[in-house]
Structures are given as structure tokens and as C-alpha cells.
Amino acid sequence: MTTHHTSEGPSGPAPRRIGPARLGIYAFLLISALFFLLPLYVMLVTSVKPMAEIREGGLFALPSAVTFEPWIRAWSSACTGLDCRGISPGFWISVKILIPSVIASILIGAITGYALSFWRARGANLLFAALLLGAFLPYQVFIYPLVRIYSATGLFSTIYALVLTHVIFGLPVMTLLFRNYYAGIPIDLFKAARVDGGKFFSIFFRLMLPMSIPMLVVAVILQVTGIWNDFIMGLTFGGLANRPMTVQLTNLVAPTEGEIAYNVNMAATIMTAAVPLIIYFISGRWFVRGIAAGAVKG
Amino acid sequence: MSSVSLRNLKISFGAVNVLETLNLEVAEGEFIVLLGPSGCGKSTLLNAIAGLLDLTEGQVFIGGRNVTWAEPSERGIGMVFQSYALYPRLTVEGNLSFGLKMSGMPKAEIARRVADAARILQIEPLMKRQPAQLSGGQRQRVAIGRALVRNASVLLFDEPLSNLDAKLRTELRVEIKRLHKALGSTMIFVTHDQVEALTLADRIAVMHKGVIRQLASPKEIYQRPVDRFVASFVGSPQMNFLSGRIVRRDEALAFRLDGGGEIGLNGYDFTHPVSDGQVATLGIRPEQAQLQPSPQHTESLEPTFTIDEPMGPDTLLWGTLGGETFSLRTTSDHTPNLGTAMPIYVNPAQVSLFDAAGERL
Numbered sequence A: 001m002t003t004h005h006t007s008e009g010p011s012g013p014a015p016r017r018i019g020p021a022r023l024g025i026y027a028f029l030l031i032s033a034l035f036f037l038l039p040l041y042v043m044l045v046t047s048v049k050p051m052a053e054i055r056e057g058g059l060f061a062l063p064s065a066v067t068f069e070p071w072i073r074a075w076s077s078a079c080t081g082l083d084c085r086g087i088s089p090g091f092w093i094s095v096k097i098l099i100p101s102v103i104a105s106i107l108i109g110a111i112t113g114y115a116l117s118f119w120r121a122r123g124a125n126l127l128f129a130a131l132l133l134g135a136f137l138p139y140q141v142f143i144y145p146l147v148r149i150y151s152a153t154g155l156f157s158t159i160y161a162l163v164l165t166h167v168i169f170g171l172p173v174m175t176l177l178f179r180n181y182y183a184g185i186p187i188d189l190f191k192a193a194r195v196d197g198g199k200f201f202s203i204f205f206r207l208m209l210p211m212s213i214p215m216l217v218v219a220v221i222l223q224v225t226g227i228w229n230d231f232i233m234g235l236t237f238g239g240l241a242n243r244p245m246t247v248q249l250t251n252l253v254a255p256t257e258g259e260i261a262y263n264v265n266m267a268a269t270i271m272t273a274a275v276p277l278i279i280y281f282i283s284g285r286w287f288v289r290g291i292a293a294g295a296v297k298g
Numbered sequence B: 001m002s003s004v005s006l007r008n009l010k011i012s013f014g015a016v017n018v019l020e021t022l023n024l025e026v027a028e029g030e031f032i033v034l035l036g037p038s039g040c041g042k043s044t045l046l047n048a049i050a051g052l053l054d055l056t057e058g059q060v061f062i063g064g065r066n067v068t069w070a071e072p073s074e075r076g077i078g079m080v081f082q083s084y085a086l087y088p089r090l091t092v093e094g095n096l097s098f099g100l101k102m103s104g105m106p107k108a109e110i111a112r113r114v115a116d117a118a119r120i121l122q123i124e125p126l127m128k129r130q131p132a133q134l135s136g137g138q139r140q141r142v143a144i145g146r147a148l149v150r151n152a153s154v155l156l157f158d159e160p161l162s163n164l165d166a167k168l169r170t171e172l173r174v175e176i177k178r179l180h181k182a183l184g185s186t187m188i189f190v191t192h193d194q195v196e197a198l199t200l201a202d203r204i205a206v207m208h209k210g211v212i213r214q215l216a217s218p219k220e221i222y223q224r225p226v227d228r229f230v231a232s233f234v235g236s237p238q239m240n241f242l243s244g245r246i247v248r249r250d251e252a253l254a255f256r257l258d259g260g261g262e263i264g265l266n267g268y269d270f271t272h273p274v275s276d277g278q279v280a281t282l283g284i285r286p287e288q289a290q291l292q293p294s295p296q297h298t299e300s301l302e303p304t305f306t307i308d309e310p311m312g313p314d315t316l317l318w319g320t321l322g323g324e325t326f327s328l329r330t331t332s333d334h335t336p337n338l339g340t341a342m343p344i345y346v347n348p349a350q351v352s353l354f355d356a357a358g359e360r361l
Helices: A020-047 A051-055 A069-076 A088-119 A124-136 A140-153 A159-183 A187-195 A200-211 A213-229 A232-237 A245-253 A262-295 B042-050 B092-102 B107-121 B136-148 B166-183 B194-200 B218-223 B228-233
Strands: B004-013 B016-026 B031-035 B057-062 B077-080 B154-158 B186-191 B203-208 B211-216 B240-249 B252-257 B262-264 B279-284 B299-301 B304-310 B315-321 B324-330 B344-346 B352-355
Touching (some): A020 A262, A051 A262, A069 A262, A088 A200, A124 A159, A140 A159, A159 A213, A159 A232, A187 A200, A187 B042, A213 A245, A232 A245, A245 A262, B004 B042, B016 B042, B016 B057, B016 B211, B042 B057, B042 B077, B042 B154, B077 B136, B107 B136, B136 B166, B166 B194, B186 B194, B194 B218, B203 B218, B211 B218, B211 B228, B228 B240, B228 B279, B228 B352, B240 B262, B240 B324, B252 B279, B262 B299
Parallel strands (some): B031 B203, B077 B154
Antiparallel strands (some): B240 B279, B252 B262, B299 B344, B304 B315
């Protein structure tokens, strides 16, 4: 400790005060959080209430008797039309669509982005411009031609049609994402790998892909959310046999005769929304880690 | 050890010619430095030798073999980059062995070569570290090591010292020279730093606008630059240029400054015939003029010095001569009077003369 006296007046860090601006920010954050959490709260409490309790009203009230019966019904025995197997078949179909679509779209997008930024093939810029254009065209334009193409090739109402559609529509954005990420990697690194004997794929898989983890996490979040939440493609190309979870959910909650089972509907909706949510929670941490790891420079 | 031979090399990007019909023969074990300002095409030339760039015309031979269409890895070269270009997610050991692993070399051989390179470059304690944990000098050593493990007969350096601080740069420069002596491999080194060029090279190729202006030993480049560009680019502070005319005086040639003053040219080795009254530029390096006459330093001029810069071993004097900037390097402790005209002495055999187009006379 030093006993040396400094001259009078302010010294060291200024004291922190909580001013009105800071209070305003906290108030805003609190209100926003409540606004977004309230519907989730209502869904959760409703999904574990028996119908008798729901009929009494009290939307925000906590359940007096918790029951998981609506969840079980929603998963395995609720009726969508004549089919009374709950929403679980849709879940598995969605998984079957999701996994190959996400892997293929990210991998092909990353390879295309890598080729565009490092190998600079003739006409690469033109190709990139075309891909960008593709990213901004509305999907609706493609639907009817695609229906004709799939029915002509016998792919219609198969899982392949859905996977193919998701991969193709995912490509422009995935390519853009990875091209821009790779544009930030020094070209010398690529040159060094070429001198070291790297070929197109060996440089990609051994050098570039391991360096792309932050971008891969972003891509997985984007693609899982997009593909899982897709409704129009599933409805159009899936046919009757391959309805993804979202399509089944709409059929389930669509008003039919008799009493609407709000608790079952809520449970089914939460289950459908769970997959993107879980992905956010898991990869969010990795995302931050990935960014932090990339940011450490000497 | 391989020779490198570039024949009628031409590289253009669209309508822009980066290299114009360039020929260069590098002997086995030679240390060649490509020197020039940024944008002169020296890095382009190095990339072309490495095979990282397509040629527009011409051929590249390495070790007598035509490698014009060969992949970079098939050319028997190793390359070191300015930005180090270490693979960020691999350890030092991983960086050194990366290329060897890709080529499917047996593990024992990889380990032996990596250990050899680590010993030569004294990076053995760093083998388990990540590039981010290394200092700039250590990173560049690893980058050199990565070129060494390939047992390349030609090593290419693309401004490898430019990102280092002054002290490290000097250290690593000596290291590279020692490495060249020890390995005897052919080295081609790109830099814009004339000190690196002069200290390292067997021969320097001074480049400007896609053309090699002069290819010669450092001594020759420094003492007998072929044109004004080479003369002004090499040497720091740069050569003094004084405009004037060649005149005939008593059956001998002399140079008469436009700003007043005249020196005899007795002993100057003309490469071109000159005529009486021809417009020319006289080039004198700061250390080619001195404050006292000597048997060789016979000709005198009278500049006025206004500023002195003590540099330690010597002192730089700055002033004007006939309205043109003039500098002089002196080892004398005795600082002359500043602000008044004073005689300085030059040896006509040492100076350079350039014609109106800038070519050496």
C-alpha cells in the first residue's frame, strides 16, 4: 500500500450511479421478457390442466391438479382426421426430413462457398450472383413447376422430394454464409496448404472445415429452424404419407366437431416447437465458445 | 538443390500486364532476392514459380524439369509467407507434419523430419503449442520449418520478415542466411526492404512495373545502378541527384551543375558515348562524398548543410546544393559549421551519371 497522498479532487474511477436511462432500459427489458414469456407460460399451464379446469376460465391461473394425460394423448392418441396415432408419426417424419436436409445443405453450401472464395473458377462471380438472386426469389414461384417435376420423376409425395427441396432452397443462403466466412480467411493459408500438397477436398476437410465451427453452428441453427418449421413444402410435396410434424399439428388443432381439447393442442404445439428451442439452447453455448475461440489472436 | 529457370514469362490479369516477358535464370544453391516497391510484380512472380498462379505465357523450369503445368506440391518447393499462414487449429507439430501426413508418408519418417526441422530452427520447446500462443518471430520460424520438412530443393520467401519488429527482423535475417549456408538450397526471397536484399542476396533482381530492371550482385546494384530507378530505390538515405550537363573541358569531360559548380569526370567508367552539352543527372551517394580531400576524392562541390542527424556510428548532414537536396554521411566527430557553404570532395570513379531518360551513362 502506498501512503502517498494525491492532490485533492476526483481520483480513480468515477462512481457509478443508476440514472433514469438505466432504469428505463431495465424496465424495457423486463416488459419485453414478460411479453415473450407470457404466451409460453399460458401454453405450459394450460397443457397440464384437465379440461374441467380450463372450462372454468382463469387463463393465467396455475393448475390446481397437474395432469400429463394431455401430453400423452397429443403424442400418441390424438386424432388428426381419421388417424388417431397422435403427433408422433409426424415427429419421426420431420426427423427423417431434417437430418439429411440439414447435413446435405450445410455441406454442399460450405463446399460451394469454399470453391467460390478460394478456387476462383471461371465465371465464379456470375454463379455467385445467380445464387444470390436465388436466395431472394419467393418460394411460391417454384412450387407448381416443382410439383410437375416431382410427379414426372416419380418423387412426388416421398421423403426424397422434401429433402431435395430443402437442400436446394437452403443452398443460396448457406453458400452466401460460407463464402463470406471464407473470404475472411487469409488467402496465404490456402496457398500454404496447396504447397503442402492439399487438393480440393483434402484442403476443405482437413483445414477449412475444422476452422468453420462458428459458422457451422450458425448454419445448423438456421437450417434446423427453417426446415423444422417449414409448412408449405411439407404440405405440398409430402403427400398423405409424409406429413411433417407442422402439417400434422395444423390438422390436429383445426377445429373439428365437439369440444376443442385445448390442453392437448397446447401440448402438441409445445412438442412441435421444442426441437428448434433445444437447438438454440444447446448450440447457443457452442456458438459463443466458437466465437470466443476464433477471437483469440496473438 | 535445383536451378530455377523462367522463360518468357508473362502474366496479365485482364488487360493489365503484371509481368512482361520476363526471363530469369537462378543457379543451383543461389540466393536470389526479388526487390521492388509494392505493385512491381515481385510477389506475382514468386506465386508463379510456386504454381499458385496461372501463367498467361511462358514456361517455368525447376531442376531442369518443365513444371509449368505442375501442381505447387509437385514442384519440389517450400514456401514461407508474410502472414506466416500457420494452420490455426493445429499445434506447431501438427503444422510441420500437415503436408507430410497429407502425402501419406510413414509416421517414423514424418517424426524424423519434423524433429530435424525443429532442431535446426530451435523450436523444440514449442512443439505442443498452438500458433496463437507464439510470438511473431516464433511463428515465422515454424513457418520456415514447415517449408523445411518438405525437403524442398527450392525455398520461396514472400516478404517473411515484414511483419516482425526491427530487432527480430535483424535476428531472423541472420538466421535465414545461416540456414542458406547450412542447407545450400536455392532460395528466392521477395522483399521491398533494400537492407534485407543487400545483406542476404547472392544476386538481386530489382523489379519495377513488371520488369526486372537490374539483375546483379548487391555490390554491383549499389555501386553501379543501371538507371535512376534502381539508384533511387536502393540505398538509404537515397542517392543525391544533381541535374546538369556533360561538358568538354581541357580535352577531358566534366559535369557542370545547373545550380552552379563543376566536377571533372576523370576516371568515370562510361557505358555509353556522350556528347558535349548533353543533359544528364549526377548521382552521388551520401557516403561517396566526404569533408576532406584524398588522393581519390579530388573533385569538389560546395553545398550548404543546415541539419545534422547523429546516427551513432556516423552522422548525416542535410542541406542543399544549387537548390537541390543534398545529404552527406560522415564518420568524423567534428561537425562542420551549419548554414554556410563548405567544400565536399568526391571520387569521379564512384559516382553515377544518368542521361535524360534515366539510363546510366
